[in-house]
Amino acid sequence: MTFSTRNDKDVVIVETTFQRLDASLAPALRAALLAPVDAGATSLVLDLSGVSFVDSSALGALIAAAKRLAAHRGFAVAGVQPAVARLFALTHMERVFSIHPDTGEAIARLST
Amino acid sequence: MDLRKTLDTVFGLLCILLLAAAGSLFALLYLTERTHSAEALAIAQRDSLFQLSYSVRAEELAALETLVGKSAMVQGGPDLAPSAATDAAISRAGAAFAKGQDAEVGKILQTLAQHIAQGRDSLAKAASGPRPASGATLDEWHRSLAPQARDFVQLSQLLAERSPTADSSNGLVPHTLAMLRGLGLNAHRGLLDNRILIERLLAASDPASVPLLFHGLLNSLHATTAASTGAADQAAAHARIAPGPATDPAVQALDMLAEDYAPTELALLDTLAQGRRPVAADIDLWRASSRGSLQEFEHAEAELTATGRDLFDRHVRQTRLTLGTGSLVALLSFCLVAFTAHFLRRTVLHPLDRITVSLRLLDLEGAAPPPATAQDRSDLDRLRATVERIAEANRRDRHRQSELARLSDHAVTGNRHMLADLEAAAAVQRGQLPPSPRALPGAAFHALFRPARIVAGDTYDCVTFPDGRSTVFQIDVAGHGAPAAIVSVAAHVALKQALLSAPAKEPLASTIARVNRTWADDLPYFTLLAVEIDPATASAQIVQCGHPALLRLPAEGGIEAVGKGGLPIGVLPDAAFETLTCPFASGDRLVLTTDGLSEAADPKGRPFGDNRLRDLLLARPRPEPAALFDRIERALWDWRGTDTPDDDVTILILEAR
Incomplete structure (x- = not known):
């Protein structure tokens, strides 16, 4: 159970094996997302294809990453599952970061 | 010897x-x-x-x-x-x-x-x-x-x-x-x-x-x-x-x-x-x-x-x-001899022993003449090294012990102070909350509030205006406990100030947009549901900011979720917020909840969900809000398997007269 990153050209992809991202994981998620940004990354994709639940604290980490990359509109999420999609819809996150069916599309979108 | x-x-x-x-x-x-x-x-x-x-x-x-x-x-x-x-x-x-x-x-x-x-x-x-x-x-x-x-x-x-x-x-x-x-x-x-x-x-x-x-x-x-x-x-x-x-x-x-x-x-x-x-x-x-x-x-x-x-x-x-x-x-004579022996041991032999030990230590520290043979010397060196190692280990151990004791004291004291601070903060926070039930012009206000810790990320309030309108709001800061509580208190104060100082007839959404704009960028976001009721028009204005939708229970029966969501406060500074309007006539109930209830997990991790709450709210004949809260709480504890929530739980009910 961990967070990991891989690069695809200029895009850093953050992946996780956790299925639930809640308050207990929010700081780790935040660190996993902001470390590449601190290292200079401008495009970041969080792969949520294996995540069935995200709570408001974990959402805070996503918002923080989005804010840091707001100038580049460089943060995207991919592979969003239904429950997570409902949270994003409720909170209008499509206005904060782009949401894609899979990482391939997200990378393609960010690379352009 | x-x-x-x-x-x-x-x-x-x-x-x-x-x-x-x-x-x-x-x-x-x-x-x-x-x-x-x-x-x-x-x-x-x-x-x-x-x-x-x-x-x-x-x-x-x-x-x-x-x-x-x-x-x-x-x-x-x-x-x-x-x-x-x-x-x-x-x-x-x-x-x-x-x-x-x-x-x-x-x-x-x-x-x-x-x-x-x-x-x-x-x-x-x-x-x-x-x-x-x-x-x-x-x-x-x-x-x-x-x-x-x-x-x-x-x-x-x-x-x-x-x-x-x-x-x-x-x-x-x-x-x-x-x-x-x-x-x-x-x-x-x-x-x-x-x-x-x-x-x-x-x-x-x-x-x-x-x-x-x-x-x-x-x-x-x-x-x-x-x-x-x-x-x-x-x-x-x-x-x-x-x-x-x-x-x-x-x-x-x-x-x-x-x-x-x-x-x-x-x-x-x-x-x-x-x-x-x-x-x-x-x-x-x-x-x-x-x-x-x-x-x-x-x-x-x-x-x-x-x-x-x-x-x-x-x-x-x-x-x-x-x-x-x-x-x-x-x-x-036996007593005398025994006493003398004891006395000699105490006053003569013990000091002698100490002196002997001291002398030997001096020997070990190098004051002694070199041993006769190489074997002796190496034995003595080994012995000396061992003694020094033990002494060093003891010193380290003592240091570590005292450090641990100091830290432990510190932690205990700190913990005590923190607990006292938290109690004080909780008192402040509870002081912000309106009494329940509370009569508003044309409506009654009821609240169920169960914080997960001493202090909560959830908060709510009622503001009544001279023209008969009232605004009820509910705030949920992500997380719970002290960090969430601090943000929660700040959000509460910011919103209440904004509402009280709003120009006459300013739309609710505009006031909230102002709060969002001035919310410090480095502070965590929060979700908000604000409802402005106006007895004059028997209607309610609703602004939903990342918060679970308002549930409307018309007097004639049924339930509907009002609103499709919205940006939380503190995410995008220049965000605009949508206002929804719904009827609020006599006997209508409006229910505001935070996600602490719907996401409450049972021992297997499954969420309480929205449907159980809906069923409880739909019960006929309609229970009084206090009784309804009792049922909801009982259902929640049954689901959790314990009577402590994993997140703050807040339910507000507005009933039109």
């Missing part, structure tokens, strides 16, 4: 010796006491027999003198005074031997008592006849004394067998005294026999009996002479080993026997041997001399008995004193 060992050994041995001495002296004292009490009993028994012998003889003498008519005889019967003394002596002797559970002697004493009674019967018979009594009467009376004489012989044999028991612990002096007493008793017996036999000779009417009486007389004379000679030797021996007046009465009695009585008796016997009748004056002289001698022996016996008892008592006292003092001294 050698000094210590030597001292320990010496003191240890000394202590053991002294303890052993005290113990054996105590044991000896105990044993001696037992011996002494046995001896005291034997002495009492022997003395009682002596006394009995002399009493019986006194009675015999009185009887004899009664019969020959020269003594003061109570008219009509024998003198009872001597017989009373005899009876007393028998019972005393019986008591003394009964104490020793001496059945043998007891039996002889009983027989003796019977024989004495027979003797008295015989005396009474003899005394009832003419007096002075005839030779035949005297002969008969004298023969009647033979059984009790045999009893005494038996007793004296028993006594002789037992004599080693009495006085055995007290050396030679009491022993010679006892011998002297025995010989005195024999001499006294011989004297009395002489007296009786001569009286019989004087009264003899049958010449044929004279030779027999002379023969008896020769025997008793022989016995008296042997006894008195022996007594004289014994008295002289005693005077040699224990000079003093102890034997004086005996010597006096023997002198009187030899110098006064013997010449008178010899003169009388001389006359009788020539077949002549002695003159009355000579007889009277002889009788007086005989009585005097017998009394002298009695007196000597009484004196010797007293002396023997004194000797024994003194011996017992002295033994007790010696042994008691000895054991006490040994015990005290």
Whole structure:
């Protein structure tokens, strides 16, 4: 159970094996997302294809990453599952970061 | 260290010796006491027999003198005074031997008592006849004394067998005294026999009996002479080993026997041997001399008995004193030695040890001369290295311990302070909340608030405006506990200030947009649901900012979620917020919830969800809000399996009047 990153050209992809991202994981998620940004990354994709639940604290980490990359509109999420999609819809996150069916599309979108 | 060992050994041995001495002296004292009490009993028994012998003889003498008519005889019967003394002596002797559970002697004493009674019967018979009594009467009376004489012989044999028991612990002096007493008793017996036999000779009417009486007389004379000679030797021996007046009465009695009585008796016997009748004056002289001698022996016996008892008592006292003092001294010496040993160890040996240890440490630190061989040196180096390693480890350990203790103190203190702070913060936070229920213009407000920790990320409030409108808002800051609570309080204050200071008729969404714009970029976001009710229009304006949708329960039944979401506050500064409008007529209920309820997890992690709440809200007849809250709470605890929430749970109900 961990967070990991891989690069695809200029895009850093953050992946996780956790299925639930809640308050207990929010700081780790935040660190996993902001470390590449601190290292200079401008495009970041969080792969949520294996995540069935995200709570408001974990959402805070996503918002923080989005804010840091707001100038580049460089943060995207991919592979969003239904429950997570409902949270994003409720909170209008499509206005904060782009949401894609899979990482391939997200990378393609960010690379352009 | 050698000094210590030597001292320990010496003191240890000394202590053991002294303890052993005290113990054996105590044991000896105990044993001696037992011996002494046995001896005291034997002495009492022997003395009682002596006394009995002399009493019986006194009675015999009185009887004899009664019969020959020269003594003061109570008219009509024998003198009872001597017989009373005899009876007393028998019972005393019986008591003394009964104490020793001496059945043998007891039996002889009983027989003796019977024989004495027979003797008295015989005396009474003899005394009832003419007096002075005839030779035949005297002969008969004298023969009647033979059984009790045999009893005494038996007793004296028993006594002789037992004599080693009495006085055995007290050396030679009491022993010679006892011998002297025995010989005195024999001499006294011989004297009395002489007296009786001569009286019989004087009264003899049958010449044929004279030779027999002379023969008896020769025997008793022989016995008296042997006894008195022996007594004289014994008295002289005693005077040699224990000079003093102890034997004086005996010597006096023997002198009187030899110098006064013997010449008178010899003169009388001389006359009788020539077949002549002695003159009355000579007889009277002889009788007086005989009585005097017998009394002298009695007196000597009484004196010797007293002396023997004194000797024994003194011996017992002295033994007790010696042994008691000895054991006490040994015990005290033991205490003294033990204390000295202890004192020496404390004041001399311990400091010496410390000095020795210090010196050795100095050695280890290099002050010692180099060891003789390479092997020694490397051993010493290894030892030194080990000692240093241990010392270093100890230092580190001590440091770590004190550091841990300090940190622990710090944590405890900090925790206490933090707890106090949190309690204070919770009080502040609770103070922000409106009472429940609360009457608003045209509506009633009800709230259920269950924070997960002392302080909460959830908060809510009601603001009433002069024109009759009221705004109810509910805020949920992500997370819970102190960090969320701080943000929550800040959001509460910011929003309430914004509402209160809003220009008249400013749309709710505009006020909220203003709050969003001014919300510091580095603060966490929060979700918000704000409802403005206006009784005048019987409608509600709703602004939903990332918060679960408002649930509307019309009076006529059913439920609907109002709103499709919206951006939370603090995510995008320039965000615009949508306003929704819905009817809020009499009996309509509006329900605001945070996600703490729908996301509450059961033990398997499954969320409580929205449908359970909907079902509870739809219950008919509609429960009062307080009862409804009870049901919701019960359902929540049943779901959780515990009565603590995992996130703050807040439910607000607005009911239009």
